[in-house]
Amino acid sequence: MRVHFDQSADAIYFRLDDSSIIESEEVKPGIILDFNERSEVVGIEILNVGKRVPAAILKQMHFEVA
DSSP, X not given: OXXXXXXXXXXXXXXXXXXXXXXXXXXXXXXXXXXXTTSOEEEEEEEOHHHHSOHHHHTOXXXXXX
16 A cells, blocks of 8 residues: 655655555545546545644554454
């Protein structure tokens, strides 16, 4: 998985795998899912991140593995 934060666009993108994106759908305002040919979610984009998450939290990433 890759995570990309574009500060100028105020967007964060989570790429779950490298399969080709066939279709995208905005499921809620500012939340876009990318789908592959098997209709699996392979990417998640969140727009207006600065309005959703405090800036201090965006500067650090924590991962939990169960």
